[in-house]
Amino acid sequence: EDKVVQSPLSLVVHEGDTVTLNCSYEVTNFRSLLWYKQEKKAPTFLFMLTSSGIEKKSGRLSSILDKKELFSILNITATQTGDSAIYLCAVDSGGYQKVTFGTGTKLQVIP
Amino acid sequence: EAGVTQSPTHLIKTRGQQATLRCSPISGHTSVYWYQQALGLGLQFLLWYDEGEERNRGNFPPRFSGRQFPNYSSELNVNALELEDSALYLCASSSRPPYTGELFFGEGSRLTVL
Numbered sequence: 001e002d003k004v005v006q007s008p009l010s011l012v013v014h015e016g017d018t019v020t021l022n023c024s025y026e027v028t029n030f031r032s033l034l035w036y037k038q039e040k041k042a043p044t045f046l047f048m049l050t051s052s053g054i055e056k057k058s059g060r061l062s063s064i065l066d067k068k069e070l071f072s073i074l075n076i077t078a079t080q081t082g083d084s085a086i087y088l089c090a091v092d093s094g095g096y097q098k099v100t101f102g103t104g105t106k107l108q109v110i111p
Numbered sequence: 112e113a114g115v116t117q118s119p120t121h122l123i124k125t126r127g128q129q130a131t132l133r134c135s136p137i138s139g140h141t142s143v144y145w146y147q148q149a150l151g152l153g154l155q156f157l158l159w160y161d162e163g164e165e166r167n168r169g170n171f172p173p174r175f176s177g178r179q180f181p182n183y184s185s186e187l188n189v190n191a192l193e194l195e196d197s198a199l200y201l202c203a204s205s206s207r208p209p210y211t212g213e214l215f216f217g218e219g220s221r222l223t224v225l
Contacts, residue, residue, distance in 0.1 A: 004153070034212050041199060041219040042115075043154075048212030088154070096144060096205045096214060097167045101153040 002027040004102035006089050012108045017079050021105045023089030024071040033065055033072050034099065036088040043088055046074075079109045113138065115217035117202050123223045124192050132187040132220045136204030142166075143185040144205070144214065145177065149198040157200075160185050189222070197224045 003026045013019055025033065032050045036043035047056045049065040049072060056063050060079075065072045076083055086104040093100065116135045124130050136143050145157040156169040160179035168175075174190040183204075189196055199221050203214040 032212050042201070042216040043214075044216070045213040090154075092212060095210065096142065097156065097159040099156065099214070101146075101155075103151065103153040 002091060002093055002098075002100040004089055004091050004100050006087075006102035006105050008105060009103070010106040010108070012110060013079055015079060015081060015109055015111050017109075018075065018077045019079060019107060021074040021076075021087050021089075021107070022071065023073070023102060025089075025091045025100075026070065027091050027093045027100065029093045030067070031092045031094065034090040034092060035063055035072075035074050036090065038086040038088055038104065039084075046087075076107075079107075081109050081111060083107060084109045115202055115204050115215050117200075117217035117220050119220055120218070121221045121223070123225065125225050126192055126194060128192050130189045130192060130196075130222055132189075132200050132202075132222070133184065134187070134202030134217060135184045136202075137206075137215055140204035140206055140215070141183050142205045143179060143183065144203045145185070145187050146201045146203065147171075147198045148201060148219070149195070154201065158187065192224045194224050197222060 005024050007022045035046040047063045052067040060077045063074045086106050088104045090099050090101040118133045142161040146154040159167040163179050177187040179185045199219045201219045203216045
């Protein structure tokens, strides 16, 4: 059974801090790793990673994948209160219908 | 462009009743996916519909069922409701190939079973 584990489960930081969210996985047929942000209800797509060692960036967010060690990290620099959300990691092992989600990391950024 | 829309936003039922949730995908998307997000758990895959057919289902009992209509909207039915069915039910749609990894989610339907 495919498995995705995220850590920490939750964290509270102050505005301006840098945070690192972790995601480890065990899947039978890895195709890609996905990150989503869930602010209220609807998760929104952040990144798709398929190759080891290649960083994906979008503004203050960046992510990298290590396929040998089976993990990924999501970094957020200079955090803002608008970054407060649940960050979901997921692994695709066979298309959209074979996406396994982790339980998420709940990030709270306080002023 | 309108996003994925779901209704109702909230639904309260009692044990043993049936619940029906609805989803309209983004225009041009033919695939619809249903997920359950219970408290403390990750998104659990329920069902996948494409071109009117059920293509795959997750590890859920048969009382979870649904269908997809010719306009690609979808309905999720949950029969014989149990307390543990209380959750946020999210619908998502995907674009046609090539695969991008991106699922477009609706705002969800919060089902409470009393």
